[in-house]
Amino acid sequence: MLKVADASASVMGVETRIPFRYGIAEMTRAPHVLVRVRIETETGSADGWASEHLPPKWFVKDAALPFADEVAILSRSILAAVDSVRGREAAHAFALVRELDRDQEVWAEAAQVSGLVAGLGVALVERAVIDAVCRSGGIAFADALDRGVLGFSAAEIHPELAGAPPFRAHRVRRIAVRHTVGLADPLTDAEVVDDPGDGLPVSVESAIRTWGVTRFKLKTVGDVEADLARVAGLLELCDRLGVDPRFTIDGNESMRTAEHLSSWMRGLFSSPVADALRARLDAVEQPMYRDVALGEEAEAALTEVGSLAPVIIDESDDRMDTVRRAMDLGYAGGTYKGCKGVFRGLANAALVAHRDRPGRPAVLTAEDLSTIPPLTVAQDLAVASAMGLSHIERNGHLYFARFAPIDPTLADRTVRAHPDAFSTETGAPRLLIAGGALAIGSIVDAPFGLTPLPEPASLTPLTPSTAAALA
Numbered sequence: 001m002l003k004v005a006d007a008s009a010s011v012m013g014v015e016t017r018i019p020f021r022y023g024i025a026e027m028t029r030a031p032h033v034l035v036r037v038r039i040e041t042e043t044g045s046a047d048g049w050a051s052e053h054l055p056p057k058w059f060v061k062d063a064a065l066p067f068a069d070e071v072a073i074l075s076r077s078i079l080a081a082v083d084s085v086r087g088r089e090a091a092h093a094f095a096l097v098r099e100l101d102r103d104q105e106v107w108a109e110a111a112q113v114s115g116l117v118a119g120l121g122v123a124l125v126e127r128a129v130i131d132a133v134c135r136s137g138g139i140a141f142a143d144a145l146d147r148g149v150l151g152f153s154a155a156e157i158h159p160e161l162a163g164a165p166p167f168r169a170h171r172v173r174r175i176a177v178r179h180t181v182g183l184a185d186p187l188t189d190a191e192v193v194d195d196p197g198d199g200l201p202v203s204v205e206s207a208i209r210t211w212g213v214t215r216f217k218l219k220t221v222g223d224v225e226a227d228l229a230r231v232a233g234l235l236e237l238c239d240r241l242g243v244d245p246r247f248t249i250d251g252n253e254s255m256r257t258a259e260h261l262s263s264w265m266r267g268l269f270s271s272p273v274a275d276a277l278r279a280r281l282d283a284v285e286q287p288m289y290r291d292v293a294l295g296e297e298a299e300a301a302l303t304e305v306g307s308l309a310p311v312i313i314d315e316s317d318d319r320m321d322t323v324r325r326a327m328d329l330g331y332a333g334g335t336y337k338g339c340k341g342v343f344r345g346l347a348n349a350a351l352v353a354h355r356d357r358p359g360r361p362a363v364l365t366a367e368d369l370s371t372i373p374p375l376t377v378a379q380d381l382a383v384a385s386a387m388g389l390s391h392i393e394r395n396g397h398l399y400f401a402r403f404a405p406i407d408p409t410l411a412d413r414t415v416r417a418h419p420d421a422f423s424t425e426t427g428a429p430r431l432l433i434a435g436g437a438l439a440i441g442s443i444v445d446a447p448f449g450l451t452p453l454p455e456p457a458s459l460t461p462l463t464p465s466t467a468a469a470l471a
Helices: 067-085 093-111 115-137 141-146 204-211 224-240 258-268 274-280 296-305 322-329 342-355 375-387 410-417 441-445 464-468
Strands: 002-022 025-041 044-053 174-181 215-219 246-250 281-285 333-336 363-366 391-394 437-439
Touching: 002 067, 002 093, 002 115, 025 067, 025 115, 044 115, 044 375, 067 093, 067 115, 067 464, 093 115, 093 342, 115 141, 115 342, 141 375, 174 204, 174 375, 204 224, 215 224, 224 246, 224 258, 224 274, 258 296, 274 281, 281 363, 296 322, 322 333, 322 342, 333 342, 333 375, 342 363, 342 375, 363 375, 363 391, 375 391, 375 441
Parallel strands: 174 215, 174 391, 215 246, 246 281, 333 363
Antiparallel strands: 002 025, 025 044, 174 437
């Protein structure tokens, strides 16, 4: 039996080193939320931790809503989940999260917020509980899954998996970094105009030379001509540098009609770069706006052009079963993001593996919400490893390039505990990317990605107003 004896949330501010432009937003700063839980089991008690940015215009995509108001909405979701889980008991972590998720849906309906917003609070509590369970048992995340310690059942989320073999965790110890190419990111060194002078990459060209990346996530705007120019520019750069790239395209919810998606896809695949797209494109992510992506418009477009490339959802994934419903409409799969939930992501990984067919690939990718170490990055990597993924989008090291200011010693303790994944070679503790990949063996072997326990001396309690003040 598992009981959450206490739960709390705090907030701190973080700033980018270079702006991150995506969708309708440009991020230069964000509140960073830290959640702590204390669990009690038959063998004793343990603390668990999780953290996440509150970025602009992702959870709430309303151009007219001030960022401070948006952050206040997200804070209420987190606080609702924290308050709801305090004192809650369940047989194991999975059962606890399922119950919390159901109650959070009720709260979301009353609060008139989306499932994506509501799920953020559940996801943060979920990760903190998993961390506490793993720390309590002195057990790595993958081992906790395989031994039934967490109680996870993919079939409880996706009933069609009832007759399939149970989920077994992988233990990937090296994972390729898929480098984000934001809407305003310069491709070449010659295009850089806002170099902060810290010696770290700004352009895609410098990222290739410094980190050896060969996988990319290219953000697009839904205009065939502009997007083709961006794809061609990336391909030309890679050719000049001797890189054989693979990439995904993020449609950034830039389309609202079936005709727009169909014409855009046809335009890409009838262009001079069509052969390169067929050879190197792994997926097109969330091209349609979230409000129409699971409707008749999307189904019609996918029937027409879904065979050109796998199309997957991201922002539309607002419930435990949404990826399944999306695949039933004709999507190839979805994405894993820690802010949407670990157990949901694991169940979707099992579903995608179950539905994968020759000639009709099912796809699950791991995406980044500009996460930063130590907690968010390490936990993301532990989950991606357990899923058996070969690559993961990372961009927090590019746009932020810093640890969350949780406690003054945690960054150095993290580098010492995880020297394969983090380093101070660039003058401060940062992710260690070499040959386009991260060595994550020590993360896989840690309780839930991170060995050191946070020891914050003082924290600002999370409230809508304290978070809004950092927006």
